[in-house]
Amino acid sequence: MSEPVKEVGSVTGIYSEHEEWSVNLGDKTIHAKRMPGRFRTLKYITESFWLIFFFGAYLRWNGKQALLLDVNNRQFHIFNLTILPQDIWMVSLLLLLLAMTLFAVTSVASRVFCGFFCFQTAWVDLFTWIEEKIEGNPNKRHKLDAAPWNADKILRKVSKHLIWLAIAVFTGISFTIWFEDAFVYWHDLMNFKLSMLEMTTLTAFTLGTYFLAGFMREQACLWLCPYARIQAVMADSQTILPAYDVARGEPRGKLRSGGKVVEQQGDCIDCFQCVQVCPTGVDIRDGQQLGCITCGLCLDACDSVMDKIGKPRGLIRYASLDELEGRPVKKLYQHPRTWVYVVIILLSLGGIIYGLTHLGSMKLSVEPERQPLFVRMSDGSIQNKYTFKVLNKTDKDLYVKVSAEGGVKGQLIVDADKTQLVHHGKAAGFTVFVKAPAENVMGEVTKMQFRVENVENPTMAAEYNSVFRGPKR
Amino acid sequence: MSDNHNSAGGVPTTGHVWDDDLADFVNQPPKWWMLGLTASALWVVIYFIMYPAIPLATNGTFFKGIGLPGTGQWTAIKELAEDQKVLDDVRRPFEDKLKTMTPAAILADEELSKYVERSGKVLFSDNCGGCHGQNGVGTEQVGAKFAVREQGLMAPRLNDDDWLYGGKIDDIHATITGGRQGMMTAHKDTLSAQQIDDVSKYVLALSEGRGDSEAAGKKVFMESDCTACHGADAKGIQAMGSANLTDRVWRFDGSIEGIKQTITYGVNSGDANARAAIMPNFTASGKLSAVDMKKLAVYVYKFGGGQKDEAAAPVAAVEAAPAPEAAPAPEAK
Ligand code: SF4
Ligand code: SF4
Numbered sequence: 026m027s028e029p030v031k032e033v034g035s036v037t038g039i040y041s042e043h044e045e046w047s048v049n050l051g052d053k054t055i056h057a058k059r060m061p062g063r064f065r066t067l068k069y070i071t072e073s074f075w076l077i078f079f080f081g082a083y084l085r086w087n088g089k090q091a092l093l094l095d096v097n098n099r100q101f102h103i104f105n106l107t108i109l110p111q112d113i114w115m116v117s118l119l120l121l122l123l124a125m126t127l128f129a130v131t132s133v134a135s136r137v138f139c140g141f142f143c144f145q146t147a148w149v150d151l152f153t154w155i156e157e158k159i160e161g162n163p164n165k166r167h168k169l170d171a172a173p174w175n176a177d178k179i180l181r182k183v184s185k186h187l188i189w190l191a192i193a194v195f196t197g198i199s200f201t202i203w204f205e206d207a208f209v210y211w212h213d214l215m216n217f218k219l220s221m222l223e224m225t226t227l228t229a230f231t232l233g234t235y236f237l238a239g240f241m242r243e244q245a246c247l248w249l250c251p252y253a254r255i256q257a258v259m260a261d262s263q264t265i266l267p268a269y270d271v272a273r274g275e276p277r278g279k280l281r282s283g284g285k286v287v288e289q290q291g292d293c294i295d296c297f298q299c300v301q302v303c304p305t306g307v308d309i310r311d312g313q314q315l316g317c318i319t320c321g322l323c324l325d326a327c328d329s330v331m332d333k334i335g336k337p338r339g340l341i342r343y344a345s346l347d348e349l350e351g352r353p354v355k356k357l358y359q360h361p362r363t364w365v366y367v368v369i370i371l372l373s374l375g376g377i378i379y380g381l382t383h384l385g386s387m388k389l390s391v392e393p394e395r396q397p398l399f400v401r402m403s404d405g406s407i408q409n410k411y412t413f414k415v416l417n418k419t420d421k422d423l424y425v426k427v428s429a430e431g432g433v434k435g436q437l438i439v440d441a442d443k444t445q446l447v448h449h450g451k452a453a454g455f456t457v458f459v460k461a462p463a464e465n466v467m468g469e470v471t472k473m474q475f476r477v478e479n480v481e482n483p484t485m486a487a488e489y490n491s492v493f494r495g496p497k498r
Numbered sequence: 499m500s501d502n503h504n505s506a507g508g509v510p511t512t513g514h515v516w517d518d519d520l521a522d523f524v525n526q527p528p529k530w531w532m533l534g535l536t537a538s539a540l541w542v543v544i545y546f547i548m549y550p551a552i553p554l555a556t557n558g559t560f561f562k563g564i565g566l567p568g569t570g571q572w573t574a575i576k577e578l579a580e581d582q583k584v585l586d587d588v589r590r591p592f593e594d595k596l597k598t599m600t601p602a603a604i605l606a607d608e609e610l611s612k613y614v615e616r617s618g619k620v621l622f623s624d625n626c627g628g629c630h631g632q633n634g635v636g637t638e639q640v641g642a643k644f645a646v647r648e649q650g651l652m653a654p655r656l657n658d659d660d661w662l663y664g665g666k667i668d669d670i671h672a673t674i675t676g677g678r679q680g681m682m683t684a685h686k687d688t689l690s691a692q693q694i695d696d697v698s699k700y701v702l703a704l705s706e707g708r709g710d711s712e713a714a715g716k717k718v719f720m721e722s723d724c725t726a727c728h729g730a731d732a733k734g735i736q737a738m739g740s741a742n743l744t745d746r747v748w749r750f751d752g753s754i755e756g757i758k759q760t761i762t763y764g765v766n767s768g769d770a771n772a773r774a775a776i777m778p779n780f781t782a783s784g785k786l787s788a789v790d791m792k793k794l795a796v797y798v799y800k801f802g803g804g805q806k807d808e809a810a811a812p813v814a815a816v817e818a819a820p821a822p823e824a825a826p827a828p829e830a831k
Contacts, residue, residue: 397635400802403660403745410657410802446608456615458802 054170055243056163057153058301062325071141072150079195082202094204100450106381107450109418111388115380122373127252129366131259133357134343135266139253140320145245148196148238149304152189159185163301189239190231197230243305247316257315262346263360266319269299269310269341270349277310280334292336299323299341309341387425387447388416389487391457391475398494401463407495408439408460415455415477415487417447423485425477432473432493433461444480459493466495589617593789601671601795602807611796618797621790625780626798629653634801650750650759650773657801660747662739665805669736671795673777674786678739680749680775682727684764693718698757704732704744705752749775 059065084091086104093102101108101116108115130137139146159181160166172178201223202210213219219227237245246253260266274293293310300308302323307316309323327341348354357363394410402408417423424444429436439458447453457475471493478486511521526532592613596604604610623632631637634656659665662680663673685694700715709716709732719725719732727740734742741749750760750773763771780786786794798804 394633396633397657400655400657401746402658402803403742403747405746408658408802455612456800 055304055306056156056166057304057306057322058163058298058326059154059157060298060302060322060326060329062322062329064321064325068141068150068320068322072147074142075144075147079199082199082207090206092203093206096204098450105420106384107418107420108384109416109450111416112380112384115377118373118376118380122370122377125366125369125373128259129363129370131256132261132264132360132362132366134319135260135264136253136256136317136319139246139256139318143318145237145250146304146318146320148192148234149242151192152238152242153304155188155192156185159188186239190235193231193234193238194227196234197227200230201226243316243318246305246318253315253318259362261362262350262352263355265343265345265348266313267309267317267321267324267341268313268344268346268349269293270339270344271310272349272351274310274340292331292340294330294334296330298326298330302326313346384418385487386417386419386485387423387477387479387487388418389475389477389489390414391489391491393491393494399496401496402460405463406460407433407463407466407493408458409493411457411459411475411491413445413455413457413475413477414452415445415447416452417449419485420449422449423447424480426480427457428476428478429459430474430476431471432459433467433471433495434465436461436465436473436493445477461493461495463495466493467498468495469497470494592617596789596792599792601667601792601799604792605667605796605799605804611800614793614796615800618793621786621794622797625786625790626794630656633657634798650756651748653775653777654749655747656798657803658747659803659805660742660745661803661805662734662736662741662749664736665799665803666807667795667799667804668807670798670804671792674791674794674798675779675781677779677782678775678777680739680765680773682740682760682765682767682773683723684762684767684769684772685722686762686769689718689722689761693722694758694761697722697724698754698761701732701743701757701761702752702754705746705748707744709744 081092082090089102091102091104095102099110127138156166160169169178169181198210198214205223210219210223213223241249273291275291276289277293277295278290279295299310300306300323302325303309303317304320304322305316305318307314309317321343324341324343328338331338331340345354390413392412392414394412398409400408400410413427415425424446426444427438427441429438437460439460445453445455472490473493474488474490476486476488478484509523509525511523513521515521527535592610595607595610596614599607599610604614622630622634626634629637630653636655637652638650654660654662661669663669663678689697696712696715697718698715700709700712700719703709703712703715720730725732727738728734728743729740732743734740748756750756750765759771760773763769763773765773765775780791
């Protein structure tokens with residue numbers, strides 16, 4: 026277009042916002058425009074999910090922290106549940122579940138996580154919101170960046186970074202308190218009594234947040250994030266994602282003076298609003314690409330433009346490649362890839378539910394002595410020695426008693442009525458001797474089952490299969 | 499996708515051209531990368547001094563002055579000592595208690611006896627296992643010493659309930675602190691071959707509970723000097739350390755040949771073929787501290803054969819016995 030573009034009315038006024046656009050190589054800061062819209066609202070809602078991260082750890086339950094990943098003492102507390110290292114397989118299932126949910130969602134609707142839930146997205150959104158409040162809209166921010174240092178610039182920049190740092194510190198604190206008592210931590214923090222590890226964690230998370238959300242921003246998505254690297258393999262031509270309708274939009278062309286739409290042109294008026302609002306500096310009209318975190322903000326932007334020029338919304342919309350290229354659009358249930366993910370999700374979910382309902386309150390393991398396998402006593406009887414490990418998964422201390430089933434006729438558990446103390450959340454080890462008359466020991470190995478039970482509540486028990494060993498016959 | 503053709507942009511090339519138009523730009527690596535490289539190189543030098551790669555005369559005092567943790571001070575032996583200290587700190591409260599307590603009191607204390615059971619293993623293996631075997635299973639004696647048979651236990655098994663000198667905790671402790679010397683005379687000159695044969699059969703029958711079936715042997719046993727040490731009931735006399743011949747446990751060898759050998763040549767009798775049975779005196783040898791010997795007594799007791807001392811149950815034992823209704827609320831950690 027050779028004709029110079031005149032600024033006419035409110036629609037063409039937006040051209041002036043666009044200065045110079047090029048592929049985002051990270052060499053300049055992206056100041057994305059904030060526009061109201063459906064997806065903008067949705068994004069605020071989904072991002073507020075992270076409030077749980079900030080405040081969830083303060084929740085108390087029965088006088089203890091309700092959600093505590095007590096790594097120091099190797100146990101997780103979730104309300105009444107205590108998860109000990111023995112049950113950690115459930116955590117791997119949980120990770121599998123989360124990964125597969127991520128995959129399934131990606132295969133259906135692309136990077137929903139990136140655009141709406143990811144901490145990087147959320148924190149960057151918060152940081153840039155603060156930036157906008159202090160330094161003004163993107164235009165002003167660009168000017169301020171270029172402006173020489175003066176009192177005003179220093180004041181704005183310093184206050185922005187201070188607020189950023191404050192958020193970063195709070196992020197670091199909020200992370201740490203999931204792993205130890207939140208109130209004790211705050212107390213230690215206020216009294217400068219944090220341990221080396223606590224200090225390191227806090228510093229690492231503060232600096233990490235500050236740099237990732239303040240400076241790295243979309244570069245983290247582009248060059249750092251592993252999920253961004255692999256998400257493409259989960260999406261296919263059936264996946265819906267923010268897409269520019271090329272057939273409808275092209276050939277793009279700017280509005281003429283007077284805001285008139287040029288007839289032979291497509292619907293895209295080349296206003297660059299979609300690029301202006303994009304937090305990763307992507308031009309969605311070039312097609313789906315790595316930089317796009319599918320946040321939907323360009324949909325809002327373009328819809329508002331379409332409203333202004335009186336064209337239907339949806340020039341940029343959530344659409345699959347099939348739809349855009351005019352192929353028949355398959356139904357969601359015709360998406361085998363998603364089904365595979367769903368099956369894995371259900372399996373891992375089943376495993377977790379099984380695990381949680383079968384946690385038990387006690388766990389027993391019995392190790393027969395290996396050297397010697399058995400001992401002949403002075404009265405000729407055969408004695409076996411066993412090392413018992415009883416794990417108390419409840420939150421109370423228990424006394425347990427040992428009994429046995431099967432084994433050799435006439436066998437005797439030495440000191441059978443002796444009770445053993447097992448502290449809550451701990452494993453207790455003790456030795457048990459079993460003695461049997463030699464004439465009843467029929468072979469080298471006789472199967473038997475040990476049982477420990479709570480003396481106060483015999484239904485609280487655990488069993489373990491073991492053997493009684495004797496001499497060759 | 500985006501058309502992102504990098505143009506030369508005035509950057510000079512190395513002058514090498516391949517495949518008609520493939521050239522090599524002379525672009526500087528990014529500044530941050532160069533800084534990183536330089537910093538890494540610098541760090542090599544700093545680390546070299548701090549480690550210290552060469553034990554410089556200053557021995558890192560410069561860095562010590564800065565107060566960097568551990569700089570210039572690290573040695574493997576110091577690290578070992580630090581790790582050892584961590585362990586010692588855990589053990590000290592136990593060890594301190596052990597010093598003043600009697601073996602019986604230690605045994606009665608649930609927590610302490612468990613501590614000893616766990617920590618006594620090394621002590622036992624180092625000092626006792628050589629003769630008594632790992633876990634007190636006993637060690638078969640092999641060698642050319644015996645004319646008759648090269649067999650028998652070098653030292654008694656400790657995990658059965660047969661004790662020559664008593665199996666109560668204080669007896670075991672006394673055995674360790676004072677040592678023991680077995681004694682049985684050789685009978686090759688006082689008994690005929692036939693008599694030895696008979697009495698051996700009798701003794702074997704005794705252990706199987708059918709002593710009366712060997713009348714000839716019984717006569718020898720009763721009429722010679724056997725009863726003097728083993729008693730008329732052949733149950734042995736603990737004060738002398740003489741064996742109980744009526745039980746199923748054999749000190750040396752329970753086969754008929756083994757029994758004959760013991761009777762013929764004796765134990766510690768001075769005969770060249772005599773069996774040796776010497777428990778060293780660990781107090782005299784100074785190899786073990788008093789606490790070590792207490793620990794070992796408890797450790798050995800807990801092999802499974804220790805005998806309860808019903809009469810003199812120490813008060814501590816009663817206190818330590820868990821009372822289900824009074825479960826103490828343990829500390830959070
Ligand atoms: S192109 Fe659109 S959907 Fe993708 S990141 Fe940019 S604004 Fe979000
Ligand atoms: S796609 Fe929409 S927002 Fe983007 S330039 Fe075209 S009209 Fe403007």
